[in-house]
Amino acid sequence: MISVENISKSFGEVTAVDNVSLQAPDGKITALLGANGAGKTTSMRMIYALIKPEGGQVLVDGINTHEDPVAARARMGVLPDARGLYKRLTARENIVYFGRLQGMKEAKIKERCEELVDRLGMGAFIDRKTEGFSQGQRVKVAIARALIHDPQNILLDEPTNGLDVMSTRAIRRFLKEQRSLGKCILFSSHVMQEVSAVCDEITIIDGGRIVASGSEDQLRDKTGSENLEDAFVSLVGGEKVV
Secondary structure, three states: EEEEEEEEEOOOOOOEEEEEEEEEEEOOEEEEOOOOOOEEEEEHHOOOOOOOOOOOEEOHHHEEEOHHHHHHHHHHHEEEOOOOOOOEEEEHHHHHHHHHOOOOHHHHHHHHHHHHHHHHHHOOOOOOOOOOOHHHHHHHHHHHHHOOOHHHHHEOOOOOOOOOOOHHHHHHHHHHHHHHOOOOOEEOOOOOHHHHOOEEEEEEOOOOEEEEEEEEHHHHHHHHOOOOHHHHHHHHOOOOOO
16 A cells, blocks of 8 residues: 655745645555646655655555665555666566566566566567567566566556557556556556546646545546546636537
């Protein structure tokens, strides 16, 4: 479980995140939904301990990420906004390398790697160098690399951004499988269709602040909207889509 309590972050005179709180429970997919520039990525970076919040705290399975970042990171698998694959390595070598960084034994790395190759459909390119990979292939490798140590908490920043339909569906299926295993999944997105397709809980952020939280049905009921897009526009203060 991930618990975010009143985190804030400014860059000079710009307040990127202002007193953000949210809960991402085990066994559910939770979305941090907002337009570009709303504060999603900065919030995610604070949650997975890449940058330190100026106030508040983040707890991952009860571990404070900035009091004990090593223990907290061991409980997380992170797909950041920058995928950052090593282009001269094969997909398999990228994944194995991160397994070794996590202190895993070679036999376990091999077993887990094969499992992820199968679940994410990477058999056709797993032993190719990642230079020249499509966006979908890069994302799959980056997800497998992040989850090689089978973490309880999965954090994904815009996981389907730029993907084609088939790759998007593969990622959706994988996330639902992980949810069925009781994992805590938190991802950021600006794509309404994506959030509507997979998420149990939605937290909407706008201008660095949380404006609403709840299920899609709760958000639609709150705004009297027929769909999530209309509810989102209403909650962030825009004109309702006709």
